[in-house]
Amino acid sequence: MLCHACRVHVRRDFPYCLHCGILRPGVPADASGPPRLTVDGGAEHALSEHVTTVGRGPGNDVVIDHPSVSRSHARIERTAAGYVVEDLGSFNGTRAGARALRSSSCRLADGMELLFGDVPVVFEQPRADRTHLWDGSEDTIVHGGRPQRHGAVAVKQLPDGSYVLRNTSTGRYIELDERDLYVWRLLDGRRSVLDLVVEYADEYGELALAKIERALRVFADEGLLHGTQARPARRWYHVEWSIGGLDGLLGRAYRSFGWVFFTGTGKGGLWGLIVAGLLALWAATGQHRLLDFGGPLGIVAAGAGYLLATLLHEAAHALTVKSYGRRVNRAGVALILGLPFAFVDTSDMWLASRRARMAVTLAGPLTTAALAGLASIGAAAGSAASFQLAVMLYLSTVYNLNPLLPTDGYQALSDLVRRPALREESFGYLFRREGGLWSDLRQRRAPRIGLALYALLALATALLTAAMTPPLVFCVIMVALFPVWLRLGWRRRKLSRGLAGVTR
Numbered sequence: 001m002l003c004h005a006c007r008v009h010v011r012r013d014f015p016y017c018l019h020c021g022i023l024r025p026g027v028p029a030d031a032s033g034p035p036r037l038t039v040d041g042g043a044e045h046a047l048s049e050h051v052t053t054v055g056r057g058p059g060n061d062v063v064i065d066h067p068s069v070s071r072s073h074a075r076i077e078r079t080a081a082g083y084v085v086e087d088l089g090s091f092n093g094t095r096a097g098a099r100a101l102r103s104s105s106c107r108l109a110d111g112m113e114l115l116f117g118d119v120p121v122v123f124e125q126p127r128a129d130r131t132h133l134w135d136g137s138e139d140t141i142v143h144g145g146r147p148q149r150h151g152a153v154a155v156k157q158l159p160d161g162s163y164v165l166r167n168t169s170t171g172r173y174i175e176l177d178e179r180d181l182y183v184w185r186l187l188d189g190r191r192s193v194l195d196l197v198v199e200y201a202d203e204y205g206e207l208a209l210a211k212i213e214r215a216l217r218v219f220a221d222e223g224l225l226h227g228t229q230a231r232p233a234r235r236w237y238h239v240e241w242s243i244g245g246l247d248g249l250l251g252r253a254y255r256s257f258g259w260v261f262f263t264g265t266g267k268g269g270l271w272g273l274i275v276a277g278l279l280a281l282w283a284a285t286g287q288h289r290l291l292d293f294g295g296p297l298g299i300v301a302a303g304a305g306y307l308l309a310t311l312l313h314e315a316a317h318a319l320t321v322k323s324y325g326r327r328v329n330r331a332g333v334a335l336i337l338g339l340p341f342a343f344v345d346t347s348d349m350w351l352a353s354r355r356a357r358m359a360v361t362l363a364g365p366l367t368t369a370a371l372a373g374l375a376s377i378g379a380a381a382g383s384a385a386s387f388q389l390a391v392m393l394y395l396s397t398v399y400n401l402n403p404l405l406p407t408d409g410y411q412a413l414s415d416l417v418r419r420p421a422l423r424e425e426s427f428g429y430l431f432r433r434e435g436g437l438w439s440d441l442r443q444r445r446a447p448r449i450g451l452a453l454y455a456l457l458a459l460a461t462a463l464l465t466a467a468m469t470p471p472l473v474f475c476v477i478m479v480a481l482f483p484v485w486l487r488l489g490w491r492r493r494k495l496s497r498g499l500a501g502v503t504r
Contacts, residue, residue, distance in 0.1 A: 007259035008325040009356070016082055016125065018110045019325040023082045033126040035083060035110075037076075039064060040119055047083065052076045054116055055088075068092045068117030074101075076108070076123075083108040083123070092117040147196075147216055148189025150226040155181065156351050162418070164350045167222050171329065173350040174222060175420045179204060183215045189226065210435075240343065242332025246318075254322035261316075262323045270370050277373020277390070284379035284387055294384035302389045309371045309393055310342050313400075316367035318344045320360045324352050354415050361411045365400045368393055404454075404461040426455035 003010045003017040004025065010017045015027040034048040045052075045062045053060045057071035064073070070090035077084050086105035087094040095115035096106040108114075110125040154166045155176075163176040165184070176184070182203060186196055196212050219225050260266050293299045318328045321344075329345040349357045372393035378386030399405070403413040406423065414422040429436050429451045440447045 002259060002262055002323070006325075007255065007262075007323070009262070009323055011353075014125070016110070018125070020107065020109050022107060023080070035108075035123060035125045037062060037114075038122045038124065040121070047076060047078070050078050054121075055090075064116060064119050064121075066117060066119050069119055070117070073116050081107065085114060085123075090117070146189055146192050147187050147219075148226045149184060149187040149219070149224060151224055153224065155184075158351075158353055162354075165224075166351070167224060170223070171347070172222060173347055174218060175350065179208075179211070180215050180218075183212055184219065187219070187225070240332055240334035242330040242343075242345070244330040246331055247328050250318050250322055250328050254319050258319040258322065261319065270366060273370040273373040274366070275373075277370070277376040280373070280376040280380040281390055281394070284376060284390075287382065288379060288384050288387040290391065291388070292384055293388050298385035298388070301385045302392070305375065305385075305389045306392055306396075309368055309389075309396075312371060313364040313368045313396075314342045314344050316363040317346055317360055320363040321346050321349060324349065324356045324360070326352055354418070358412050358415050361408050361415065365397050365408050368400065369397045372397060402461070404458045405465065422454070423458060426451045426458065430455035430459075 001010055001012065002008065003020060003022060005022040006017060006020040008017065008019040010019075010024060016023050034046045036047065037045045037052075037054075039045070039062070049061065052062060053072065053075045054062045054064065054069075055071050055073040056063065056065060056067075056069045060072070070088075070092070072088050073090040074085055074087050074094050077086065084105050084107050085094065085096055085101070087101040089102075094101040096108065097112050099106055108123045110123070112123045114121040114123060152168045154168055156164050156166075158164060161178070163178070163181045165174045165176055165181075166172070167174075179200075183196060183200065186199060191199070193209075193212065193216075197207060197209050200212060201207050216225065261270070293302055314331065318331070321328050326346075326348040329348060331342070331344040334341050334343050346357075346360050349360050372390050375386045375390035375393060379390050400407045401409040401412075403409040410423065414420055419425060429448060433439065437447055437452050439445075
């Protein structure tokens with residue numbers, strides 16, 4: 001469901017939109033607990049009354065004793081549309097986010113920062129899944145085998161109970177459970193690993209040295225422990241080139257027209273195209289043959305259509321990210337197992353729910369399937385180029401939904417089973433000498449069949465794809481250079497005609 005004001009998805013368990021602060025239609029403003037004001041990172045004041053006044057004078061509900069704050073500075077009112085802040089003609093003014101208020105009002109959104117004079121105040125709605133920041137200012141350097149957290153991170157609890165830790169210096173994300181986060185909080189540089197084991201046992205009633213060591217390795221790999229540096233996330237089969245600064249453009253595109261695709265009508269039209277396309281492809285199968293494009297113009301048209309579909313596939317990912325109020329950090333081109341792919345960075349969705357992440361992942365393949373449906377309808381109408389394009393787009397959809405390759409299908413599966421590093425974990429279990437499959441078999445422990453089977457299937461699929469890459473790349477190059485071959489052939493034909501005229 002989209003917010004009727006900002007067109008961003010709203011959570012059904014909240015009466016208001018977390019993005020713009022407006023209430024859902026028909027929901028009273030006091031449907032949940034009162035929001036709060038946090039003054040300069042310290043004192044908190046619950047907004048339990050219909051009107052809350054802010055100022056330096058002792059008669060205000062929220063008293064801020066600072067010379068830049070007027071005696072009667074501002075008021076916050078609970079209205080039918082949500083909470084609204086209004087400046088009362090203060091001497092130094094009020095700011096709500098980037099907007100300056102001068103005897104005017106502004107609707108408050110969750111997490112919005114206000115400035116009463118020179119005093120920062122944060123407006124927060126009551127919810128548990130809030131992002132908490134560690135800026136590294138409390139870190140103390142302790143040596144001698146006592147792990148200590150390092151650097152600035154943001155931690156957010158997700159609706160499903162898990163946590164996401166974001167390294168604010170690298171922009172990378174780690175998914176944690178409650179116990180991993182407990183270990184992270186203990187890493188103050190004063191406790192040894194043995195101390196961590198003892199305190200963990202006191203808290204959870206089990207000795208978990210292996211779990212603590214695994215958590216420490218993850219933190220060290222991300223450069224979040226003192227004396228460590230983040231390892232570059234480079235894989236031999238994945239090379240990419242990207243550009244940033246696209247989030248503002250995508251936000252404007254979403255607010256202008258993109259939100260329409262996320263309404264009930266838009267989603268119904270998408271699924272209607274997918275179903276109608278499959279029926280049209282069945283009807284068109286007897287009219288056309290594979291690789292019969294109907295001439296050179298058909299090849300050019302099919303190639304242009306496939307390129308457009310690729311761009312729309314990635315645009316669907318990006319617009320879905322914006323529909324949840326998150327950021328698109330960058331976009332670019334990647335080579336995966338030698339095959340070229342366009343991509344958008346949707347890693348900011350780690351701070352959203354698991355269901356939202358899966359929606360972003362599946363938006364691309366579903367859009368490609370809908371475009372294949374459009375091409376199939378054109379094929380049923382008699383277009384040979386549309387038939388070839390439909391076949392290519394359906395094959396692309398199947399490839400992208402394959403959970404055994406590092407594509408959209410894999411991302412959806414890893415979110416579904418709640419294993420963000422499923423490929424790495426399964427390959428490690430298959431090939432690791434200690435704690436892996438062969439160790440379990442030697443010690444007659446029950447093997448983890450699902451993890452081992454996934455690793456074997458993923459490895460076989462990767463090898464098969466790698467074996468198919470050279471002919472596929474050759475075909476892609478030949479199709480991409482078709483205008484060059486056509487022009488050279490045309491020149492050769494003219495030259496041969498001219499020589500024939502000379503010889504006569």
